[in-house]
Amino acid sequence: MRKTTHWIVTLAAAAMLAACAGQKEPATQAIQKAEAALAEVRADAAQFAPDNLAGVESTLAGLKDNLAKGDYKAVLAGVGGLTSGIAALKDSAAAGKSAMEAAVAAASAEWSNMSGDLPKMVEAIGSRIGTLSKSKKLPKNIDQASFDSAKSGFEMMQSTWSEATTAAASGNVMDAVAKAKMIKDKGAEVMQMLNMSAG
């Protein structure tokens, strides 16, 4: 009786080992396939869906850990979720990339307008500051403090404009537009200080 039990246990263990060994190959292939799919979207995902990417990477790491431990059943059970996660990640990255491209296109159009408009604002303000600097006294509606603020504001506009054009030239149109908006706001402020009417 004891001998029979021993054989049953041995056969059961062998059957389990055979079953496990049979799952190793599909589990390994599933992980390799998932890694390959993830590699295809990783660059875009890192840029446009970093949080989703972190989640998928974490799931993959867990399954690889199971694979290393020989828990092929857990790998095969979890790989479906990982595959879905990668597919969702691909969609998120594509949507993010598309939104970014639309934003860059909008910024490019905005920059095109601003890069034509702002030099005129700078020119008008510069001309007025130049003339007022030659005046023996300021007009009654501009005090010295306002004029000094206007001059420093104008210097800020010039330096920021230089930065904006450099950003645009290097392809960073979003940054260029952000700087151009700062210049426009500062310009409106300076024009008010100089009692210049905005067109």
Added chain:
Amino acid sequence: MAVDEKPAAGDDNPYAQYYTVKKGDTLSKIAEEFYGDKMLYPQIFEANRDQLKDPNKIKVGQKLRIP
């Protein structure tokens, strides 16, 4: 002193400032108003050479650019 906020048609700088001449105005008076110094009237004259031949002759209703 009234200031025209909109640029004259044809001017390509929307930030330029304009002033419409009123009765009794002179370029010196306008310069003093905008610059605080009547001796700076040539700045206004030079900016409006397209319509002014003589700094002493300006007409009521003329729209002058104030540089």
